[in-house]
Amino acid sequence: MSLFKTITIQTPESVELEFTLAGIGNRALALLVDYLLVFLLLSLVAIFSAFISEQLTGVFLAFGGNADGLNLWLVAIAFLATAAIYGGYFVGFETYWQGQTPGKRWTKIRVINDNGKPEGIFQATLRALLRPVDDILFLGFFCIIFSDQEKRLGDWLAGTLVVQSETVVGDAQVKVSPAAQTLASELMGQAQIGNLLPDDFATLRAYLLRRQVLTTAARKQLSVQLAQQLQTMVELAELPQAEMPAEQFLEAIYVAYQKEFGDRRRAY
Known part of the structure; x- marks a missing residue:
């Protein structure tokens, strides 16, 4: 209830x-x-x-x-x-x-x-x-x-x-690289993570959960598009690392969002 x-x-x-x-x-x-x-x-x-x-x-x-x-x-x-x-x-x-x-x-x-x-x-x-x-x-x-x-x-x-x-409470099904975990702490101090709405985060999580079933070309294209959109949403002018892979950035945004709000918002 x-x-x-x-x-x-x-x-x-x-x-x-x-x-x-x-x-x-x-x-x-x-x-x-x-x-x-x-x-x-x-x-x-x-x-x-x-x-x-x-x-x-x-x-x-x-x-x-x-x-x-x-x-x-x-x-x-x-x-x-x-x-x-x-x-x-x-x-x-x-x-x-x-x-x-x-x-x-x-x-x-x-x-x-x-x-x-x-x-x-x-x-x-x-x-x-x-x-x-x-x-x-x-x-x-x-x-x-x-x-x-x-x-x-x-x-x-x-x-x-x-x-x-609202946001997701657990991340057991989402695999995140150690590099993304480290990057997440930097992003929390540089980016406006709170600008992301629940449906934005749901889209990010859905991609991270389903990326393995995508073809290599589709996965690369979709990750770049999503990373560019999220970079604009969180008002991040430059990435902490110039040659950062798009998926690493997406994983870092996911972790940063969970660290900031994960224990206080309810999942879809």
Whole structure:
């Protein structure tokens, strides 16, 4: 019996992907962490604004000016900065981290499109705009509780889902060379391994499990194509070794991903 709901998404390529929905507990904890960080940022803005206001007011009064108009401008600027931090925090992080904020990354959940693809800036913006509405009278909480897909109002409008970040737990069937094990540690410090989505990792694992049945030519071609795609996804400009075989790189990505997330995500 599963404690979490699962959802199956059929991609435009007619591939079925299964995701585990994040659950109200994980989402609430992630939101608490994010709101604490937002509060810290807003506190810094308030302290800085008060300091600037005091300094500029003293200058205006020293020259015989009226500080009332200045204070109104400072209040307006502080208000805009507050709105920008509140909305920009969620939009910025979810766009740059592909559906994750610091809170979501800590609780191992992420936002995706209804079609299984990564969340974009448009979807992140819509979710951020509806967040205050969802927070009023706990409307978002009740929508998540009573929705089969656990969506709040922002998710319905943006066409998004909040799911657990999933991966394979064991690697007994995947053979990895010692060189790839060593390389994996280097990649964890150089590449953005967390950029890989569950279906990206599933594709990598499927290749490593089935490569033995491929012809030599097909295996070489497919490994190079997959390695190039993954290198772009993890934002790795250059390989640690110039003449590295494609399969060694794929094995290293597999090991690095498992080391970073393997004990915290569930397999397909």
